[in-house]
Amino acid sequence: xxxxxxxxxxxxxxxxxxxxxxxxxxxxxxxxxxxxxxxxxxxxxxxxxxxxxxxxxxxxxxxxxxxxxxxxxxxxxxxxxxxxxxxxxxxxxxxxxxxxxxxxxxxxxxxxxxxxxxxxxxxxxxxxxxxxxxxxxxxxxxxxxxxxxxxxxxxxxxxxxxxxxxxxxxxxxxxxxxxxxxxxxxxxxxxxxxxxxxxxxxxxxxxxxxxxxxxxxxxxxxxxxxxxxxxxxxxxxxxxxxxxxxxxxxxxxxxxxxxxxxxxxxxxxxxxxxxxxxxxxxxxxxxxxxxxxxxxxxxxxxxxxxxxxxxxxxxxxxxxxxxxxxxxxxxxxxxxxxxxxxxxxxxxxxxxxxxx
Amino acid sequence: xxxxxxxxxxxxxxxxxxxxxxxxxxxxxxxxxxxxxxxxxxxxxxxxxxxxxxxxxxxxxxxxxxxxxxxxxxxxxxxxxxxxxxxxxxxxxxxxxxxxxxxxxxxxxxxxxxxxxxxxxxxxxxxxxxxxxxxxxxxxxxxxxxxxxxxxxxxxxxxxxxxxxxxxxxxxxxxxxxxxxxxxxxxxxxxxxxxxxxxxxxxxxxxxxxxxxxxxxxxxxxxxxxxxxxxxxxxxxxxxxxxxxxxxxxxxxxxxxxxxxxxxxxxxxxxxxxxxxxxxx
Numbered sequence: 021x022x023x024x025x026x027x028x029x030x031x032x033x034x035x036x037x038x039x040x041x042x043x044x045x046x047x048x049x050x051x052x053x054x055x056x057x058x059x060x061x062x063x064x065x066x067x068x069x070x071x072x073x074x075x076x077x078x079x080x081x082x083x084x085x086x087x088x089x090x091x092x093x094x095x096x097x098x099x100x101x102x103x104x105x106x107x108x109x110x111x112x113x114x115x116x117x118x119x120x121x122x123x124x125x126x127x128x129x130x131x132x133x134x135x136x137x138x139x140x141x142x143x144x145x146x147x148x149x150x151x152x153x154x155x156x157x158x159x160x161x162x163x164x165x166x167x168x169x170x171x172x173x174x175x176x177x178x179x180x181x182x183x184x185x186x187x188x189x190x191x192x193x194x195x196x197x198x199x200x201x202x203x204x205x206x207x208x209x210x211x212x213x214x215x216x217x218x219x220x221x222x223x224x225x226x227x228x229x230x231x232x233x234x235x236x237x238x239x240x241x242x243x244x245x246x247x248x249x250x251x252x253x254x255x256x257x258x259x260x261x262x263x264x265x266x267x268x269x270x271x272x273x274x275x276x277x278x279x280x281x282x283x284x285x286x287x288x289x290x291x292x293x294x295x296x297x298x299x300x301x302x303x304x305x306x307x308x309x310x311x312x313x314x315x316x317x318x319x320x321x322x323x324x325x326x327x328x329x330x331x332x333x334x335x336x337x338x339x340x341x342x343x344x345x346x347x348x349x350x351x352x353x354x355x356x357x358x359x360x361x362x363x364x365x366x367x368x369x370x371x372x373x374x375x376x
Numbered sequence: 377x378x379x380x381x382x383x384x385x386x387x388x389x390x391x392x393x394x395x396x397x398x399x400x401x402x403x404x405x406x407x408x409x410x411x412x413x414x415x416x417x418x419x420x421x422x423x424x425x426x427x428x429x430x431x432x433x434x435x436x437x438x439x440x441x442x443x444x445x446x447x448x449x450x451x452x453x454x455x456x457x458x459x460x461x462x463x464x465x466x467x468x469x470x471x472x473x474x475x476x477x478x479x480x481x482x483x484x485x486x487x488x489x490x491x492x493x494x495x496x497x498x499x500x501x502x503x504x505x506x507x508x509x510x511x512x513x514x515x516x517x518x519x520x521x522x523x524x525x526x527x528x529x530x531x532x533x534x535x536x537x538x539x540x541x542x543x544x545x546x547x548x549x550x551x552x553x554x555x556x557x558x559x560x561x562x563x564x565x566x567x568x569x570x571x572x573x574x575x576x577x578x579x580x581x582x583x584x585x586x587x588x589x590x591x592x593x594x595x596x597x598x599x600x601x602x603x604x605x606x607x608x609x610x611x612x613x614x615x616x617x618x619x620x621x622x623x624x625x626x627x628x629x630x631x632x633x634x635x636x637x638x639x640x641x642x643x644x645x646x647x648x649x650x651x652x653x654x655x656x657x
Binding site: 036037040054055056091093094095097098100101102104105108109111112113115116118119131169170172173175176177180186187188190191192193194195197198199200201202203205206207209210212254257286307308311312314315316317318322332335336339340345348349352353355356359360363 | 381384388389391392395396398399400401402403405406420459460461463464466467468470471473474475476479482485486487488489490491492493494496497498499500501503504505517518520521524525528578581582584585588589597598601602605609613614617618620621624625628629632
């Protein structure tokens with residue numbers, strides 16, 4: 021009797037361990053079930069385990085007293101969202117990896133069998149190496165351009181905006197209230213061969229210069245790599261500008277004044293005071309710009325030509341048009357891993373506090 | 377010396393102005409061409425001014441239908457993701473608990489994964505099972521998946537610094553936990569939750585890549601535009617896009633004005649009495 025009482029008390033005081041454990045077990049069950057890692061009777065057992073764990077925690081919360089309830093509360097609040105992410109974010113990644121190592125029984129089949137088919141990966145690199153290269157190079161150039169355009173704009177708004185600061189910031193965001201696709205299609209018409217921009221460039225004789233710079237090609241602006249990079253730069257600019265603005269806004273302008281009082285030139289004060297303090301913003305902006313840009317296929321489709329396709333175009337084509345799920349999944353997995361490792365290296369250099 | 381810095385100052389301002397102009401170029405184009413009377417199937421060359429398109433914004437049946445589907449999907453997914461995400465945010469800011477660091481990192485993961493990976497991997501989950509067919513439900517599931525993190529992080533940022541001892545006070549005065557939540561906690565964290573749900577709604581309406589992989593036969597507004605772009609671009613696309621734009625600007629403006637009013641009220645309000653409230657709100 022007394023041992024039962026002490027046991028139940030011990031469970032109550034360790035309710036947080038129980039809550040966390042239950043959440044993790046439930047998540048693993050959902051991942052395994054969702055990704056169809058197990059099937060048949062094993063799946064039923066797993067479903068039973070899942071139900072028992074959830075019921076067990078509920079019983080503990082109802083009968084464990086206020087202390088246990090307080091310890092269990094955060095896990096109760098987290099559980100719905102976390103289990104949703106386990107089933108619809110983690111389980112899909114698992115099933116993506118599984119399919120990327122599967123083979124199709126025949127060319128036109130939509131089925132696939134798990135066979136540790138690593139050749140999907142080598143095929144992906146062999147056939148779509150250029151697209152990988154395009155994705156990373158275009159995204160990198162676009163990211164640099166967003167810094168070059170976004171930083172000065174954020175700087176002017178943050179330090180010279182005065183009472184118009186919020187209005188100016190609103191103006192930066194407003195263009196992005198129109199649909200992403202419509203904006204991109206609008207660019208394709210603006211840059212079109214006999215459009216306004218090309219004719220202006222032609223009139224002022226810029227065409228030769230731009231062709232020499234490899235921005236224009238044969239008098240064309242649309243359907244060039246430059247147009248794709250320009251579209252990426254445009255569409256992801258706010259993801260760079262806003263974090264930079266936030267980090268600039270936080271800077272105490274007294275620091276800049278102090279640097280001036282100590283006989284620092286304006287340029288030097290910027291380099292030694294403002295720039296280092298805004299690095300976290302540039303860092304967050306770089307990730308927020310590069311990641312979606314590298315996986316994008318809309319810009320390459322509307323603004324590029326068949327020689328400027330990015331990995332996103334290939335994944336989309338292989339997955340939805342060719343139904344070649346294994347190779348498409350392998351490409352997705354490579355994209356995911358390369359971006360994850362980039363993020364990892366990046367956070368090792370700059371730290372993670374400013375990310376969230 | 378001084379003259380040079382003045383020149384540099386203006387150069388920077390002009391550069392920033394050009395940046396703003398760059399941001400607005402396609403928008404001006406979209407709004408202007410909503411007043412165009414196009415020749416043929418593509419609304420890309422300026423012909424003549426007309427109000428015709430604005431008089432009949434819903435003339436394109438398939439486009440209007442797609443917009444309705446998008447609004448329905450956005451409404452359903454926003455409600456669910458706002459609840460799920462807000463609960464996570466409350467758990468993270470209200471309690472100190474084992475594993476909160478891991479949860480914080482885990483929440484960022486969906487945001488640092490390219491959309492095409494999220495979309496294609498979710499599609500592999502739905503492939504070859506017979507519980508759910510690709511369509512409305514799978515789109516809603518997909519949208520909730522990426523909205524939850526956004527909502528959780530936004531709400532958490534907005535209720536950082538919330539004074540949770542107010543709950544204690546309400547309970548000491550005899551309020552039940554339910555009443556405390558409804559009368560004290562919820563009203564104070566509601567602005568943050570509303571802001572997050574607006575963001576989630578906007579993300580859902582505009583999502584293309586993830587939806588593209590999980591839509592089946594259902595056509596949302598972005599999917600309709602994507603499909604139409606190669607065949608026909610009716611001016612109604614511009615009209616509806618402009619409408620969404622103006623509506624968002626109106627929401628943004630009313631939010632800004634409400635914020636400014638609140639700020640004004642704060643400074644003119646009796647200072648010592650409202651101290652704790654102004655701090656947390």
